[in-house]
Every structure is written in structure tokens, then in C-alpha cells.
Amino acid sequence: MRIDFALIGHQESWRAAADVLAVLRGPEHTPLPDEEIKDILPWIPPRAVCHVEVGSTVHAKAHGLYIDSFIPPDHLEAIYVHDNLARVRAAAACAINAGAKIVSLGGFSSILIEGNFDQLPARRDTAFTTGNTLTVAFIVRGIKKMCAREGRDLRASTLMIVGATGDVGSGCARCLAPLVKRVLLNARKLEPLRRLAAELQNDGVQVEIATGQQEFSAEADLVICAASLASPSLLLGRLAPGAIICDAGYPKNLAPNAQMPGAKIFFGGLGQLTGGMKFTPDFHGILNRHPFPDVVHGCLLEGMALALERRFEPFSQGRGNITPQRVEEIESIAARHGIRLAPLYNFDGPLETGFDEETELEFGRTELSPHSDLQQHGVLHRRHVGPGQASDFVLQSVL
Amino acid sequence: MATLTTITGSTSQCISLSLNAPIWQDVLAQAITGEFLAAMNYNSLSEICTDPEEVADALEHAAIERGHAARFAAEGRKIGVDASNNVEAKHWKRLREAFLRCIAERDFIGCLIVQEIMLESFAVASYARVGKVAPGSLGQTFAAIAAEEEEHVDHAMSILRAERALDAHRFDDKVYRLHLDVMTTLAKMLAKECKDGHCEVCHESCVKPALFDVSLSAAELRGASLQHYLRTLDLLGIPGEITLAWVAQLPV
Numbered sequence: 069m070r071i072d073f074a075l076i077g078h079q080e081s082w083r084a085a086a087d088v089l090a091v092l093r094g095p096e097h098t099p100l101p102d103e104e105i106k107d108i109l110p111w112i113p114p115r116a117v118c119h120v121e122v123g124s125t126v127h128a129k130a131h132g133l134y135i136d137s138f139i140p141p142d143h144l145e146a147i148y149v150h151d152n153l154a155r156v157r158a159a160a161a162c163a164i165n166a167g168a169k170i171v172s173l174g175g176f177s178s179i180l181i182e183g184n185f186d187q188l189p190a191r192r193d194t195a196f197t198t199g200n201t202l203t204v205a206f207i208v209r210g211i212k213k214m215c216a217r218e219g220r221d222l223r224a225s226t227l228m229i230v231g232a233t234g235d236v237g238s239g240c241a242r243c244l245a246p247l248v249k250r251v252l253l254n255a256r257k258l259e260p261l262r263r264l265a266a267e268l269q270n271d272g273v274q275v276e277i278a279t280g281q282q283e284f285s286a287e288a289d290l291v292i293c294a295a296s297l298a299s300p301s302l303l304l305g306r307l308a309p310g311a312i313i314c315d316a317g318y319p320k321n322l323a324p325n326a327q328m329p330g331a332k333i334f335f336g337g338l339g340q341l342t343g344g345m346k347f348t349p350d351f352h353g354i355l356n357r358h359p360f361p362d363v364v365h366g367c368l369l370e371g372m373a374l375a376l377e378r379r380f381e382p383f384s385q386g387r388g389n390i391t392p393q394r395v396e397e398i399e400s401i402a403a404r405h406g407i408r409l410a411p412l413y414n415f416d417g418p419l420e421t422g423f424d425e426e427t428e429l430e431f432g433r434t435e436l437s438p439h440s441d442l443q444q445h446g447v448l449h450r451r452h453v454g455p456g457q458a459s460d461f462v463l464q465s466v467l
Numbered sequence: 468m469a470t471l472t473t474i475t476g477s478t479s480q481c482i483s484l485s486l487n488a489p490i491w492q493d494v495l496a497q498a499i500t501g502e503f504l505a506a507m508n509y510n511s512l513s514e515i516c517t518d519p520e521e522v523a524d525a526l527e528h529a530a531i532e533r534g535h536a537a538r539f540a541a542e543g544r545k546i547g548v549d550a551s552n553n554v555e556a557k558h559w560k561r562l563r564e565a566f567l568r569c570i571a572e573r574d575f576i577g578c579l580i581v582q583e584i585m586l587e588s589f590a591v592a593s594y595a596r597v598g599k600v601a602p603g604s605l606g607q608t609f610a611a612i613a614a615e616e617e618e619h620v621d622h623a624m625s626i627l628r629a630e631r632a633l634d635a636h637r638f639d640d641k642v643y644r645l646h647l648d649v650m651t652t653l654a655k656m657l658a659k660e661c662k663d664g665h666c667e668v669c670h671e672s673c674v675k676p677a678l679f680d681v682s683l684s685a686a687e688l689r690g691a692s693l694q695h696y697l698r699t700l701d702l703l704g705i706p707g708e709i710t711l712a713w714v715a716q717l718p719v
Contacts (some may be wrong), residue, residue, distance in 0.1 A: 112694070
């Protein structure tokens with residue numbers, strides 16, 4: 069079978085890992101107890117979990133594999149880096165052996181590779197992409213959409229980016245800094261912060277940098293959380309009342325019980341396939357645990373979009389070089405195939421309905437082809453959903 | 468100083484071995500039983516081989532496995548325990564019966580799959596883990612035998628890969644049928660607790676809860692064995708997403 073793309077990922081929680089194993093065991097077997105899952109999962113070698121077929125609104129189709137590195141959800145800390153890197157390399161080898169033409173490095177996979185693709189196994193016909201450019205595109209678009217929904221003036225806003233010197237954080241800074249009043253860049257290391265600030269200041273942007281958020285002179289009314297954290301443990305400081313916060317982490321940067329009264333939080337970097345997506349075996353709602361159908365992280369969608377476009381190239385190389393031009397380019401490719409910003413949601417559920425006229429207009433009409441194979445096989449899940457219905461979808465999928 | 472360290476190390480090994488002798492006795496008993504079973508399987512295999520070279524190979528393997536059993540028994544004697552075997556113990560007996568069904572069908576490939584892919588995965592992975600923690604010559608013996616077992620899998624792998632190249636679908640179906648039979652039994656043996664009662668190999672109560680005292684655990688031995696099995700199936704070329712589901716469906 070032709071494999072156009074491969075998606076390398078890992079589960080962000082033991083609950084998610086348990087659900088994956090439950091699908092693999094099938095309904096005729098009782099689900100594994102939690103303690104057995106914690107004993108078994110670390111021993112599973114990286115491997116394909118399912119086939120993924122995606123459709124495009126311009127009748128293109130691409131066939132791929134989801135490969136799980138089986139990094140245990142509680143092994144994302146630095147002390148496990150060697151083991152995790154070995155898992156990503158083994159997952160990459162699976163993708164190469166399967167003949168994938170392009171591979172997206174999801175979640176921590178690209179963080180572990182740190183832009184050094186030479187760490188991946190030798191390959192001839194397989195391109196790797198971190199997928200971060202499309203992630204940045206969806207974060208930026210999400211921020212703009214949320215500002216419009218809340219009646220905020222982007223140009224009057226102070227934007228704080230946490231994890232600002234990372235690939236995603238710096239890409240967001242380059243795209244949004246020219247559009248806001250002031251940018252506050254926060255990261256752990258001062259020197260990369262200085263370099264990024266100098267770059268932005270050359271373009272006339274008002275920039276502050278700090279390794280601690282309390283050091284900033286102003287409060288932020290827009291925040292992008294793009295830190296590479298092993299668990300949702302980020303505490304935000306210097307927030308303006310009612311700040312809009314985009315959590316773009318995988319795992320999430322913010323804990324569900326983070327005390328930020330009045331803050332408008334949404335999960336960023338997510339896109340939605342309107343041309344349909346089919347998992348074999350059926351992992352809908354398990355591998356993509358979102359309250360809307362066919363929503364996928366931007367980093368993985370980038371590989372799918374490039375496969376649909378037949379552009380098998382290392383589009384994002386993870387070296388902090390994401391530019392507004394490249395963001396625009398990947399966004400156009402994605403839009404051409406009906407891949408658009410996902411409806412916004414957060415811990416509490418959807419912030420909007422599943423169908424957005426404004427987004428539709430921006431991306432152009434994305435009607436499905438009546439001749440689409442995926443549609444004929446009844447695997448398209450696009451539908452208009454309200455907040456209540458979307459919650460039902462999650463329950464149906466997960467249970 | 469080097470001499471002192473050696474003496475001190477050796478003394479602590481002796482204390483550790485004598486304290487934990489009942490645990491090693493049971494670990495050795497399982498290993499010896501497995502080796503005798505393997506020897507019996509290779510003897511049976513020799514009876515259905517038509518090629519004289521294959522007959523000689525099978526008999527040679529049987530002799531090697533008996534040699535392994537003898538080396539394990541000798542390690543038991545060194546620590547003052549009688550590590551006997553019981554190939555009639557319920558799980559081992561079921562494994563032997565599964566192999567004999569392949570013999571009855573004169574299914575040479577099936578025999579290789581059961582012995583070399585399934586039983587040897589269990590042996591290689593668990594011996595290697597024991598080899599890392601068992602003190603002195605006991606550990607060295609486990610590690611050495613793990614390496615020897617791994618070596619002789621190579622020949623079988625080339626035969627099996629060639630067989631799969633002829634008809635992958637049929638081959639994978641056969642592996643799956645045997646997996647259901649053999650790996651289900653092995654999974655029960657490898658479970659963290661023996662839910663079906665006494666295994667009939669351990670001398671007294673089940674050794675599994677005591678494995679922590681020698682820096683081992685049943686979960687670790689199971690994990691390492693299933694990981695080795697999955698990797699061996701990968702080397703045969705069976706798609707990873709298929710073998711993952713097979714293993715995920717095993718009893719725990």
C-alpha cells in the first residue's frame with residue numbers, strides 16, 4: 069500500500085494511552101486496569117497504530133500511518149531524553165520502512181530532535197517536517213479570531229509569549245509582533261531572548277524580554293503559552309484582567325484548575341480537516357480528543373497538507389526560522405485542501421459552534437465533493453454542532 | 468585495593484545468594500524446564516525433517532538446549548539448591564502440546580514459529596534481564612545463554628522470512644493462529660500474578676512477589692519478553708500495527 073505521510077506522536081495522558089490500548093484490545097476484551105497499562109506501555113516499541121486516510125476539498129486523497137513512539141506520558145522530563153530520543157528515532161525508522169514520503173514530528177518528537185534532522189535515521193525518499201509552521205499559522209489565526217470575538221483591538225494589545233525562543237514561540241512573535249502595540253518575550257534563557265528581541269526591534273517593534281514574567285513592566289492582555297513543558301504546570305504572571313490566553317502546548321501548558329479568574333483561555337494550534345479523515349482501525353475521538361470532528365494538531369496537519377499537495381519536502385525544520393511568509397505559504401496550501409482553523413474550545417468545552425461562517429469566508433467555500441470516496445463510505449464527520457452536541461461527540465467517541 | 472574490592476564484592480555476593488537462594492531456585496527451575504521443553508521440541512522436530520542437514524540441525528539444537536539446562540542446574544548446585552524441572556507443569560505442558568500439534572501436521576514452519584519466535588523471545592528477554600541482576604556466575608550464565616539463544620534464532624529467521632515472501636497473507640494468518648494458542652499461555656505465565664493457581668514449577672509459593680528482592684519484577688520480565696517478541700515479528704516483516712493489536716489482546 070502506498071504511504072504518503074506518517075504522523076509521529078505520543079499520548080499526553082495515561083487516560084489517553086488507556087483509550088488507545090482499549091481500542092486495540094477490542095470490545096470483546098475487558099479494558100486493562102490502569103496499573104497494568106503503566107507497566108505495559110513503556111515496553112511497547114514504537115510502531116504504527118493505525119492507517120489514516122485524508123480527503124481534500126479539491127478531490128485529492130492521501131494515505132498515511134499514525135506511528136506512536138509510546139513515550140510514557142509521565143516520562144517527558146529531561147531525565148528521560150536519551151530514551152525518548154531513541155523512541156523518536158525508532159518511530160522515524162518505522163515511517164521510513166513503511167515508505168512514507170513525508171513525516172510530521174508531533175508533540176515532543178520535534179522538541180527532542182531540536183531541529184537536528186541528522187539525528188534521524190538515514191533516509192532516501194522520506195522528508196521530515198516538524199509541522200510547526202502550520203501550528204504557528206493556527207495559533208495566529210486563533211488569536212485574531214478570539215480578539216474579534218471579544219471585541220479587542222489587536223493593535224492596542226500587549227502580547228506576552230511564554231516559550232518565546234522556541235520554534236513555535238519565535239514564529240508567533242514574528243507573525244504577531246508587527247500587529248500589536250507591545251511584545252513581552254519570556255523564556256528560560258536570556259541570550260536567545262536578546263537575539264529574538266533584536267530581530268523584532270529592527271522591524272520597529274516595541275519589545276521587552278524577561279526570564280521571569282514578574283519582571284515585565286506591563287501587563288499582558290494577550291498571551292501565547294508555547295513552552296515545552298512535560299506537564300501542565302505553567303503559572304502565568306503579569307496578566308491584565310480578562311486577558312486572552314492561547315494554550316498551544318502539547319501537553320498543555322496550563323492546568324485545568326489554573327487560577328486565572330476572568331481570563332479567556334482557548335487551545336491554540338489546532339486545525340480541522342473539512343475533506344474528511346478516516347482511521348483504520350477506528351480511532352476517531354481517541355487519537356484526536358477534541359470536542360469537534362476531524363480536529364488535529366497543526367504540526368500533524370502540516371504533513372497531511374503537504375501530502376495532499378504532493379509536496380514532499382522538509383517544510384519546517386525546527387530551527388527557529390519560521391517567518392510570516394512561510395506561515396502564509398503553508399496556510400494557503402492547507403486552505404486549498406480544506407484544512408482550516410478548528411473551532412475554538414478550552415477545558416470547559418467549545419467556545420463556539422462547529423461551523424464558522426467567518427472562517428469559511430476567509431478560507432473560501434469548502435464544499436465537499438459529492439464524488440469523494442470518503443464521503444461515499446460515510447466517513448465524513450463534518451456537521452454543524454452546537455456546544456452541547458460537541459460535548460456529546462466527545463462522550464460518544466471516548467466511551 | 469583492587470584485591471580488597473574483589474574480596475568485598477565476592478563476600479556480599481555470597482551473602483546475597485544465600486539469602487535469596489529460594490528465589491533463584493525457582494527462577495532456575497523455570498529456566499531448566501524451558502530448556503528441557505525446548506530440547507524435547509527440537510527432538511520432535513528432527514522426526515519430521517526430511518533434509519538430513521535439517522535433522523542434524525534439530526538434533527544439535529536439542530543437545531544445546533540440554534546443555535543449557537545442565538549449566539543452569541550446575542548454578543543451582545553452586546548456591547546449594549536443587550533446581551529441578553517439571554515439563555508436565557500445566558503451562559509448560561500446554562506449550563508442549565501446541566508444538567506437538569504442529570508436529571502432528573508435519574508443519575515445519577509452524578514448529579519454527581512456536582519455538583524460535585515465541586518461546587525463544589520469552590527465553591532470550593527474560594534470561595537477559597536475570598543476567599543483569601543475578602550475582603556472580605549465576606548472572607554470567609544467564610547472560611551467556613541469552614546470547615547463545617539469540618544467535619541460533621538467526622538461522623530460523625532467514626527460513627521464516629523466505630516463507631513469508633512466498634505468501635505474506637497466509638504466513639501472517641498462521642503466525643496469528645499460533646500466537647493465540649502459544650502466546651496466550653505464555654502471557655498467563657508472564658502475568659504479574661498467577662491467577663490460575665500454582666504453576667507447578669515453583670517449589671513452594673509463587674516466586675513472583677519475591678522477585679523484587681533480587682531487583683526483578685514479573686512486570687519487567689513480561690514487558691521485556693513481549694517487547695522482544697514484537698521486535699522479532701517486526702524483523703519477519705509483519706506490520707507493526709497488526710502485531711500491536713495481537714499483543715494488546717493478550718490476557719494480563
